[in-house]
Amino acid sequence: METRYFVRGRVFTAGDGQLQAALARIYESSERPRCLCVQGGVEMYIARHAEFVIKRMPGTGHQHHATCPSFEPEASESGLGELLGEAIVEHAPEQVEIRTAFPLARVAGKPMPKGETVDDPVVVNAPRKRMSLRAVLHFLYDRAGFNRWYPAMEGRRSQAVIQRYLTAAAKGVTLKGGTLEERLYVPEQFRSAEADEIGQRRRRKLAMLMSPESDVSFKMAIVVGQLNGVEATAYGQRLAIKHMPDVPLYIDTKAWEKAERGYKAILQAVDADVERKPRIVLAALIYAKREHLYQIDSLTMMLVTDQWIPLDGLYELPLIEALQQQGRSFFKPLKFDAKTAAGFPNVLLLDAGAHPVPMHVVSPFADVKDRAVKDKAIKASAHRPWIWETDKPLPEFPPRGMFGRNSARFDPPRRSSQESVAEAPDGRGSTVIHSNAATADEASVATEGGDQEGAC
Numbered sequence: 107m108e109t110r111y112f113v114r115g116r117v118f119t120a121g122d123g124q125l126q127a128a129l130a131r132i133y134e135s136s137e138r139p140r141c142l143c144v145q146g147g148v149e150m151y152i153a154r155h156a157e158f159v160i161k162r163m164p165g166t167g168h169q170h171h172a173t174c175p176s177f178e179p180e181a182s183e184s185g186l187g188e189l190l191g192e193a194i195v196e197h198a199p200e201q202v203e204i205r206t207a208f209p210l211a212r213v214a215g216k217p218m219p220k221g222e223t224v225d226d227p228v229v230v231n232a233p234r235k236r237m238s239l240r241a242v243l244h245f246l247y248d249r250a251g252f253n254r255w256y257p258a259m260e261g262r263r264s265q266a267v268i269q270r271y272l273t274a275a276a277k278g279v280t281l282k283g284g285t286l287e288e289r290l291y292v293p294e295q296f297r298s299a300e301a302d303e304i305g306q307r308r309r310r311k312l313a314m315l316m317s318p319e320s321d322v323s324f325k326m327a328i329v330v331g332q333l334n335g336v337e338a339t340a341y342g343q344r345l346a347i348k349h350m351p352d353v354p355l356y357i358d359t360k361a362w363e364k365a366e367r368g369y370k371a372i373l374q375a376v377d378a379d380v381e382r383k384p385r386i387v388l389a390a391l392i393y394a395k396r397e398h399l400y401q402i403d404s405l406t407m408m409l410v411t412d413q414w415i416p417l418d419g420l421y422e423l424p425l426i427e428a429l430q431q432q433g434r435s436f437f438k439p440l441k442f443d444a445k446t447a448a449g450f451p452n453v454l455l456l457d458a459g460a461h462p463v464p465m466h467v468v469s470p471f472a473d474v475k476d477r478a479v480k481d482k483a484i485k486a487s488a489h490r491p492w493i494w495e496t497d498k499p500l501p502e503f504p505p506r507g508m509f510g511r512n513s514a515r516f517d518p519p520r521r522s523s524q525e526s527v528a529e530a531p532d533g534r535g536s537t538v539i540h541s542n543a544a545t546a547d548e549a550s551v552a553t554e555g556g557d558q559e560g561a562c
Contacts, residue, residue: 109175110142111150111160117142129158143174144460150176151199164196172456173435173507179462184450185241185442186248192235193443194245200278204245207236208391208404210282210289212324237443240406243330243389244416244440246290247408249275253416253438255430263414265295265332265349272330286328288314293331293349305352315394324393326403329355333386333407336362345402347388355390357402369407375420382412384423416440418447421469421496425453428500437462448472448479455492459507464491 109120114132118125129139133152139160140147148169153159162170167178181187186194195203237245247253250271252263269292279286291311294304315325331347338344343362344354357365366373375384387408395401409417415426416438429436437454441447451464464487468480484491494501 112140112142112147113137126158129160133158141170141174141176143171143176144169148176153200161199164199171460172454172458172462177437177456177462179437179439179454183454183464184248184439185244185444185447186440188444189235189237189241189442193237193241202279204242204279204281204286205234205236206242206281207238210284210326210391212326212393212403235443238406239328239389239391239404240408241442242286242328243387243406243408244442246272246275246286246330247416248440252414253440254436255413255415255438256435257430257433260413260430265293268292268414269294289327291327291329293329293347296349296351301352308350308353309398312394312400315392315400316397324395326391326393328389329392329400330387330389333388345388345390353400355392355400355402356395357405361402365405365407371419372407372409375409375417378420380420380423382427384417384420385410385412385414387414418452419469421471422452422467424496424500425465425467425494429453429455429503432503434503434506436465446476446479448476449483451483451487451491455504457506458504461489463504464489466491466493468493468495470495470497 111118111120111125113125113128114137116128118128129152132139133154138149138151141150141160141162148166149163150160151163153161162176162178167176168180170177181190190196193205195205197203252268252271272292273287273290276286276290281289291308294307296304312327315327317325329347331350333345334348335346336343337346338359339356342356342358344356346354372386376386378384387410388405389408390405391403392400393403409419411417411423411426413430417423417426418441426438435456437456439447439450439452439454441450444450452467453465454462455465456462466480466484468477472480484493492501492504
């Protein structure tokens with residue numbers, strides 16, 4: 107069902123041609139539109155870009171109906187909860203600050219500070235949480251909505267869509283005195299006929315790496331792309347990134363050997379005996395060791411399905427694919443910087459009622475500690491969980507909810523007797539985006555298909 111909004115006594119659908127005019131009338135006032143996915147509605151805010159855009163208020167995602175594109179689970183359902191308020195600070199709906207544990211520059215001749223031990227310290231500071239590179243990758247993925255799935259998204263997550271939404275997710279995010287948008291590069295979808303233009307745009311984007319400041323040896327940027335192969339050279343390992351066939355990233359051999367040990371399960375997963383092979387998303391902190399030669403300072407990897415849905419491991423793949431085959435809608439919680447993902451649901455099923463259904467996967471290969479954490483999470487679940495032990499057949503999924511969103515009666519705020527509440531006509535206007543997420547409504551207008559011919 108199409109999303110509906112309550113604005114100044116009237117109800118508009120998201121595609122109503124009159125919605126933009128209604129939003130313009132209240133944009134500079136204290137009034138706010140309300141999303142009508144639940145009884146009473148949920149307050150939203152208006153942003154202005156090329157047009158007026160209705161977005162979710164910070165901290166209200168869990169108040170929306172589970173099937174609403176603006177729904178977001180409680181932060182405690184993923185590793186996000188540990189970072190909010192310290193490593194992730196929302197100063198305003200359009201202004202988010204993240205605090206990272208890694209530098210964005212190398213300073214010449216300045217070693218990393220070492221802690222001092224004294225018997226009578228002047229002050230004792232509690233350590234503050236900082237985001238690792240993996241947490242930043244998960245943060246971008248979460249804001250872009252790629253850990254959310256609706257049936258309308260099938261086959262629509264091309265590199266062009268990935269690049270657009272990850273880049274949009276970085277807007278309004280500040281870190282270390284700069285912006286995440288200026289430090290992030292996601293490759294464009296490669297087309298042989300446009301190789302020169304794509305290369306020029308990439309060089310302009312990464313030109314900041316070639317302009318160090320007086321006290322900085324190297325500036326750094328974050329590249330996010332699909333790992334497409336590794337080759338040994340006399341200068342270290344050369345990593346190929348899909349859609350960047352003409353520009354590899356280099357990494358020191360010893361550093362790569364450490365990465366191979368740490369990400370062994372992910373690197374092996376792409377060769378698994380499965381019909382639809384998973385992919386590896388790489389996030390690398392890079393600098394220009396020489397002009398236009400990019401060296402990796404640090405990296406992290408994430409396993410995703412062929413439709414870019416994150417996986418904690420191959421053991422989740424049968425569940426994710428079965429949900430897709432049955433046309434279900436779901437949300438994949440991400441670990442961020444949590445020590446283990448066992449404490450969170452593996453999946454939240456969104457279309458089984460007003461509240462999401464936590465789905466837990468129990469693998470016989472999990473270690474004893476993770477199994478204990480998983481058992482504790484299942485027992486603590488606020489809603490009846492769905493559980494699958496992977497050495498047994500996949501249980502049936504909970505049925506779709508009998509009553510979808512917008513079915514409940516909406517009681518609007520009291521207004522003067524001259525004003526009335528009426529359904530707006532079913533118009534066709536501009537697409538209204540509810541958040542940075544690639545939602546179901548947005549997926550229906552994202553017409554890009556799979557990778558184009560010549561994509562590398």
